Amino acid sequence: MAAAPSMAAAIAATLPAVSTTPAPAAPTYEAIPASMSKAIDIEADIPLTSVQLDGLVVSKIIKHSREAQGGNAHGLLLGLDLDGTLEVSNCFPLPHHFNEEDDKSIKGVAKYQASMLRSLKEVQADDSIVGFYQATTLGSFFSQSLVETQAIHQERLRHGGVVVVHDISQTARGNASFRGFRLTKAFLDAYKRNNFSTESLIDHRLTFSTIVEEIPLRVRTNALMSAFLDTLATSSPSPAGAAPSLASSTTALPPSYSVLNLGGVGVARNLEQIVEAMDAYKTEEGNLGYLQRQIAREKARAEGYVMKRKEENATRVAQGLAPLPEEDVSRLFKIPPEPSRLESMLLLGRIGAYAKSVEETSSAGLVKMYATKAGNGA
Template sequence: MATSMAATIAASMPISQAPAAAAQTTYETIPPSMSKVIDIEAEIPITTVQLDALVVSKIVKHGSEVQNASPALGLLIGIDFDGTLEISNSFPLPNVSDDDEKSNKSLARYQASMLRALKEVQADDAIVGFYQSNSLGAFFKQSLLELQAIHQEKIRQGGIVIVHDVIQASHGNPSFHAFRLTKTFLQAFRAGKFNTQGLVEHNLTFSSIVEEIPVRIRTNPLAGAFLSTLTTPAPISSSSLSSSSHVTKSSSGTLPPAFSSLDLDARSLTANLSSVLDALDDYKTEEGNLAYLQRQIAREKLKAEQHIQRRREENALRVSQGLAPLPEDDVSRLFKIPPEPSRLESTLLLGQIDAYSKSLAHGASVNLVRTYSANGGNSACA
């Protein structure tokens, strides 16, 4: 998602207004027991993110529907309370394939209408961040960082992003992580300096772009009752027991054996390894482009330095002849030295390689244990 769409989404958000002056508005005294909990000025930092079970189910559903297309993207609704960001609702954003002005405006209208509908039913309508699906833990995307950085000034507490791994969810292991941008990255983003000097000045690497916040999931009795209907086997009626002579009382209440935990899942490892190789190829291509631009800059600088050297020699000769020296400030007009390219994309690709590698190491270690278990079972049978 490009910067223009991120800017359009950010512009449609309600701007958090500062509290009015004390001379115009009077407030009731906050009880001492609640003075440390009610954070009007958003001074208590967020230390925990709490996801409601409804939000988890919505994100998982949205991610499973678009996992073969572009990543699922949506907004999070909630409130921060005593250092905990309580996310009570969410809604998905439509997938905009064309990054034109008409599509961005329609996306902004959709977002505004959803917030207005939530406000009409007296539900939470404060945007606290957004979520995005990913695969194998690789969420380092430039569009994701730009979207969160633009929302930084409009969302209370700066906003967070919930990353959901659809590959883990397909294996029955939903994975949710909460991240927020670090202060060093925001300083570099505002300055617009992601060249080599900017990365060194801000001590910025792929590991210092975002910081992770602990996540916990809050369930309720209704969600637990619904999940129990999905996991608990249906009781066998007495008529079926009488008609099926092979079903005994001892086996009617037990679950059939499952061997899914011993599945080596070679396809997942193959896909993970392919992702690592693709990320390495992308990084090599990006580094080749940067090297080409660096050579162009070096050639232009060399031409400019040679021109200055010749001009100085010519001016020395003119001065010795009693003539006025020629100006030396026309170098910028004669030679257009391009600025140093941004290294943000290559830094993010390193983060993707690191995420893919960690996921590959975890999957390989689990499959190694399963292989030993399978071999142990075969030797015991032998």
């Protein structure tokens, strides 16, 4: 029975295929002016240096992340790479697949993606995929699915695409957190070889901190969105002749007191996540240790068999007999391959992200507590 395709593989089926047709010897179109040659960058020679998110994209991602359950919000980014800047002008969410092994669910998501891209093209909107976004909590975004999807994007898209990570917990505290990442060349090379053994990690100098590289990200707002936000922030005027009331004097946006929150609940949840990640890492290391012991036992049995055969052949030669033929040890002893340490690296990345988040939250909470203590005159 054939295994169900992965979610990233199903999504990759709708991405543009890498062109293998040779370029014509003599172009028949008009040459690009020298002043526009760098900006257009047809051959994708200009390296990607930054990511620019439109204000509409930011609002869509925040809205989707709030409506989705937990960190399940993810979708595709659409736009254009221009003069070393990846300009993201639109995005749309993808439905959440509850079962990674459900072939019907995976095909449904891929069909939905293809339908959305076709509809955007019909209305002459941006339909070029430049990456995807992923909602996360407490800064931890390392996962097998994210790595697999980004690896496919970096292989199929022009500039490799980016993954934009939105931290929901930071947004809840009043700080809209958006960061852009790409897989490093060393990690991508090891991923293509499907080799994350200890020797491979040493050769590629891979740790959990070198899985991805961050790309500078900025947000651009247009005049229409700025005007809309201004109407929300300004107070609504009271009708002529009417006495000013409390409702008319307040602003359209209710005041936020998130900065006054000491963050005690968030720290407790953060510590719980660290404990869970540490337990998962300990379990993974235990499994790796068990597999390493199995490999060592099989290698010892194979080496013992080879030494015994050499002694028998030496004895037969001394007796004037023909030596026994050498047998393939790999057929007699099935030595398991060295286990992959990718999951351990991802778990260490999660632990590092949780630790950094709790450090930032606790330090800010301590400052607020001392400020509160000083304000009360204690």
